[in-house]
Amino acid sequence: MKTMFTATLLALAATASFAAATVGQPAPAFTATDTRGKTVSLADFKGKHVVLEWTNPGCPFVVKHYGSGNMQGTQKEAAAKGVVWLTINSTAADAGDYKAPAAMGAWMNEQKAAATSTLMDADGKVGRAYGARTTPHMYVIDPAGKLVYAGAIDSKSTTNPADIPGATNHVKVALGETLAGKPVSLASTRPYGCAVKYSSM
Amino acid sequence: MRLHCLRTCHALLRKWSAGVFLLAAGLLALPAASAPSAVVVTPQVRAELLAHAPAGAAAGQPLWLGLRIEHKKHWHTYWKNPGDSGLPTTLEWTLPAGVTAGDIAWPTPKKLPVGPLMNFGYEDTLLLAVPVTVPAGHSGRTLEVQLRADWLVCKEVCIPEGGDFVLSVPLDGGVPGGADAAATATLFAASRQREPQSLQAGQAQAAVQDGALVVRVAGLPAAWQGRELAFFPETAGVIANAEVPQARWEGAVWQARIALDPQRSEAPTTIPAVLVPAGEAAGALVAVAVTSAWPAATSTTTAPGADALPALGAGTVDSSAGAEAPVNTAPPIGLAAALLLALAGGALLNLMPCVFPILSLKVLGFASHGRDRRKVLAGGLAYTAGVVISFVALAALLLALRAGGEQLGWGFQLQSPVVVATLAALFTLIGLNLAGVFEFGSVLPSSWAAARARHPLVDSLLTGVLAVAVASPCTAPFMGVSLGLAVTLPTVQALAVFAALGLGMALPYLAVSAWPALARAMPRPGVWMQHFKVLMAFPMFATVVWLVWVLGQQAGIDGAAALLGLLVALAFAAWALGAPALGSKARLGFGSAAAVVLALAVAWVAPALKADAVAAVPATAGTDARWQAWSPERVAAARAEGRPVFVDFTAAWCVTCQFNKRTTLADAAVLQDFDTRRVLLLRADWTRRDAVITAELTKLGRSGVPVYALYAPGNAGPRVLSEILSVAEVRDALATLPQQTAAR
Numbered sequence: 001m002k003t004m005f006t007a008t009l010l011a012l013a014a015t016a017s018f019a020a021a022t023v024g025q026p027a028p029a030f031t032a033t034d035t036r037g038k039t040v041s042l043a044d045f046k047g048k049h050v051v052l053e054w055t056n057p058g059c060p061f062v063v064k065h066y067g068s069g070n071m072q073g074t075q076k077e078a079a080a081k082g083v084v085w086l087t088i089n090s091t092a093a094d095a096g097d098y099k100a101p102a103a104m105g106a107w108m109n110e111q112k113a114a115a116t117s118t119l120m121d122a123d124g125k126v127g128r129a130y131g132a133r134t135t136p137h138m139y140v141i142d143p144a145g146k147l148v149y150a151g152a153i154d155s156k157s158t159t160n161p162a163d164i165p166g167a168t169n170h171v172k173v174a175l176g177e178t179l180a181g182k183p184v185s186l187a188s189t190r191p192y193g194c195a196v197k198y199s200s201m
Numbered sequence: 202m203r204l205h206c207l208r209t210c211h212a213l214l215r216k217w218s219a220g221v222f223l224l225a226a227g228l229l230a231l232p233a234a235s236a237p238s239a240v241v242v243t244p245q246v247r248a249e250l251l252a253h254a255p256a257g258a259a260a261g262q263p264l265w266l267g268l269r270i271e272h273k274k275h276w277h278t279y280w281k282n283p284g285d286s287g288l289p290t291t292l293e294w295t296l297p298a299g300v301t302a303g304d305i306a307w308p309t310p311k312k313l314p315v316g317p318l319m320n321f322g323y324e325d326t327l328l329l330a331v332p333v334t335v336p337a338g339h340s341g342r343t344l345e346v347q348l349r350a351d352w353l354v355c356k357e358v359c360i361p362e363g364g365d366f367v368l369s370v371p372l373d374g375g376v377p378g379g380a381d382a383a384a385t386a387t388l389f390a391a392s393r394q395r396e397p398q399s400l401q402a403g404q405a406q407a408a409v410q411d412g413a414l415v416v417r418v419a420g421l422p423a424a425w426q427g428r429e430l431a432f433f434p435e436t437a438g439v440i441a442n443a444e445v446p447q448a449r450w451e452g453a454v455w456q457a458r459i460a461l462d463p464q465r466s467e468a469p470t471t472i473p474a475v476l477v478p479a480g481e482a483a484g485a486l487v488a489v490a491v492t493s494a495w496p497a498a499t500s501t502t503t504a505p506g507a508d509a510l511p512a513l514g515a516g517t518v519d520s521s522a523g524a525e526a527p528v529n530t531a532p533p534i535g536l537a538a539a540l541l542l543a544l545a546g547g548a549l550l551n552l553m554p555c556v557f558p559i560l561s562l563k564v565l566g567f568a569s570h571g572r573d574r575r576k577v578l579a580g581g582l583a584y585t586a587g588v589v590i591s592f593v594a595l596a597a598l599l600l601a602l603r604a605g606g607e608q609l610g611w612g613f614q615l616q617s618p619v620v621v622a623t624l625a626a627l628f629t630l631i632g633l634n635l636a637g638v639f640e641f642g643s644v645l646p647s648s649w650a651a652a653r654a655r656h657p658l659v660d661s662l663l664t665g666v667l668a669v670a671v672a673s674p675c676t677a678p679f680m681g682v683s684l685g686l687a688v689t690l691p692t693v694q695a696l697a698v699f700a701a702l703g704l705g706m707a708l709p710y711l712a713v714s715a716w717p718a719l720a721r722a723m724p725r726p727g728v729w730m731q732h733f734k735v736l737m738a739f740p741m742f743a744t745v746v747w748l749v750w751v752l753g754q755q756a757g758i759d760g761a762a763a764l765l766g767l768l769v770a771l772a773f774a775a776w777a778l779g780a781p782a783l784g785s786k787a788r789l790g791f792g793s794a795a796a797v798v799l800a801l802a803v804a805w806v807a808p809a810l811k812a813d814a815v816a817a818v819p820a821t822a823g824t825d826a827r828w829q830a831w832s833p834e835r836v837a838a839a840r841a842e843g844r845p846v847f848v849d850f851t852a853a854w855c856v857t858c859q860f861n862k863r864t865t866l867a868d869a870a871v872l873q874d875f876d877t878r879r880v881l882l883l884r885a886d887w888t889r890r891d892a893v894i895t896a897e898l899t900k901l902g903r904s905g906v907p908v909y910a911l912y913a914p915g916n917a918g919p920r921v922l923s924e925i926l927s928v929a930e931v932r933d934a935l936a937t938l939p940q941q942t943a944a945r
Contacts, residue, residue, distance in 0.1 A: 060359055
């Protein structure tokens with residue numbers, strides 16, 4: 001009975017602390033380990049634009065964007081403009097499609113991804129702080145640390161790669177606007193994808 | 202050697218032939234590119250297309266088609282709003298000409314939690330039924346139905362699946378389905394039972410308050426009272442799906458506070474939603490009308506000085522201490538900026554022709570009074586108090602009316618012809634007073650004048666109130682931004698912004714009253730003061746001209762003429778009652794005549810200002826060959842055909858709008874750019890009250906005019922330009938539009 005009570009309290013606390021990030025507000029700080037074991041913090045990139053990409057190789061929506069080269073293309077375009085790209089995997093260690101750091105790093109290499117760093121967030125702390133709920137779920141942070149975009153990678157919520165050319169790539173548009181010093185016109189869109197497989201607290 | 206080879210070769214040959222045989226068998230065993238049927242089976246679901254005709258399948262009779270999806274244990278598909286992730290099942294019908302299929306009748310969904318996330322969908326057996334209309338004259342003995350269905354089925358992983366289905370429904374009046382007809386009928390009936398029942402319209406309202414949606418629903422089944430209800434919105438991207446609403450029953454009305462998604466992407470005016478108690482198969486479908494404005498939560502909010510942000514602390518995010526990371530509803534930086542802008546805007550108001558005459562005369566009055574410093578300072582503070590209180594009261598009125606559901610924005614007072622007429626009358630009287638036609642002392646009872654002398658502080662306070670009344674038509678350019686932000690803030694902060702505006706306006710007067718050095722710097726009194734007083738009458742009359750023009754836009758030329766008649770009558774009455782040189786007999790004679798004339802004038806004006814008379818006047822503001830009247834449908838249609846749209850939200854009484862209209866929007870280079878890019882130019886005229894325009898302004902995060910919005914073709918959000926429009930800004934914005942391949 002006591003354990004159930006504490007469990008409920010913790011669960012409530014967990015849901016209460018989910019998604020504190022709001023567009024237009026300072027992006028939550030975080031520290032995580034990358035696939036090579038190095039510690040990476042958001043504060044390391046102060047003064048630069050940062051894109052956060054939540055991913056899970058087993059998800060058909062992620063496969064849509066990686067299989068077609070769309071995500072890699074967006075990453076390369078961002079890198080060419082000096083934008084830092086952090087790919088984050090918040091899949092719990094006990095989930096069926098969990099990939100260990102080495103395997104995750106290998107998968108990113110196979111896909112020829114152009115992310116600055118791939119971060120492992122198996123305990124879901126970073127994901128919960130940002131309210132990341134789908135894979136993919138994209139965020140753009142400006143050099144002052146303010147969250148300027150949160151939402152989908154593009155405007156057609158399907159698993160069909162043939163829909164990519166006709167869709168608007170929200171991240172490319174947001175980066176174009178924020179790099180030019182303009183406010184992001186569509187700062188919040190509905191993200192689509194598979195649910196992020198968070199660990200139970 | 203040969204013998205060895207022979208044996209090995211034989212063995213190899215046998216192996217190969219076995220392999221070939223197996224391969225051939227395998228190929229033959231594969232279903233030969235399966236012809237589409239009414240059934241598709243995958244490892245996760247069995248999907249079947251069924252037909253149901255309660256009165257027999259024939260032309261002109263009701264017919265239902267449905268996709269039955271039987272999910273394997275623990276696998277699920279999604280509702281029309283899938284929740285935090287997932288995709289709804291889609292059905293694409295190919296039917297013979299004349300036959301149409303309606304929308305899916307979605308059964309009441311189930312909550313499917315996934316850790317801290319929440320989805321809405323279905324498990325086990327699901328029937329997605331659509332009504333089909335077969336016209337009475339339809340020829341053809343059978344109805345050939347083709348369906349392309351796509352669904353996302355998930356357990357822990359998600360698998361996008363789909364299938365092509367065909368079904369032939371004989372239109373012979375018999376019951377389709379053959380042997381399984383009874384089972385099919387039962388299935389359709391059961392699914393019908395699970396559909397949410399629509400409640401009568403107008404029973405559900407919601408308002409946005411501090412990051413949550415406060416919902417009130419009446420008209421729910423009596424048996425549900427006191428029970429916990431689950432809330433399923435059909436509109437995605439609004440609420441925090443995983444949060445449990447804080448709900449209670451007030452008699453027969455269900456009230457709940459539902460947390461909003463901090464990364465909300467929609468701002469709907471109506472949210473259809475399904476409410477269902479635990480354990481019930483069928484819920485209730487309500488149309489929740491959102492009565493308040495949605496806060497603009499984008500990064501377009503003014504946020505100067507990014508260094509004012511607290512330094513991002515390094516270190517892990519401590520998610521267990523959830524209470525330490527509160528969700529801010531109002532950006533503190535935004536508020537400080539709004540307060541500063543309001544202060545500056547208020548100070549600038551003093552230069553407007555509405556306020557300047559009154560202010561300058563009061564300030565000059567300091568030089569002629571030998572009163573002691575303390576009294577002068579007290580007078581200044583009383584004036585400031587009067588100004589601030591009036592602004593806050595006006596703001597409170599605006600916010601209260603908005604909370605009560607009125608679609609109002611700043612400048613709302615000027616949308617009423619009665620208010621415009623009253624202001625015109627007030628300004629005329631002030632102008633005549635300054636010009637020396639009459640003295641207030643002679644008009645007002647002597648007791649009043651004595652009271653003014655006895656209570657100088659009250660006098661100063663009322664002067665402040667008068668100054669605000671007189672300032673309201675002249676809105677300074679950047680007041681719009683801070684006010685647009687203010688109405689989206691919580692009440693206390695919004696009132697603080699308006700108070701800052703008042704403070705800014707009172708500052709010059711307060712400064713002169715507080716620092717005698719400034720008062721000493723004022724020029725010494727003399728005859729010139731009399732001339733100056735008369736001179737100040739003319740800006741007052743100029744403002745009257747503008748107000749008459751505004752009224753003309755609202756009530757037509759007849760209304761404007763009626764107002765002018767009223768002003769003449771008023772002037773006559775003021776002279777008759779207040780001219781210093783008239784004797785008492787003359788005053789009585791002319792006074793009575795004036796009273797009669799005034800009564801006639803009011804009788805003439807009143808009908809012209811009535812709401813229906815005003816509504817009958819066609820809006821003529823700014824419609825010329827280039828600009829067309831705005832409507833949301835026109836915007837959508839133009840964008841769908843690939844044309845960019847530029848919308849000018851304007852009003853006759855908005856000085857900045859008129860200024861931009863005659864300068865930037867009339868600039869030859871800008872017009873050339875508009876033509877080259879085939880931009881559709883639309884004008885939304887807010888001179889009179891218009892709920893549709895107010896709602897659209899709210900969607901854009903503004904509460905007043907001017908607003909300039911540029912919509913690129915497609916579905917992206919609009920780009921809102923600044924209020925003092927510059928030619929460079931418009932041309933830059935147009936340059937970012939995608940290139941047209943063929944410009945006419």
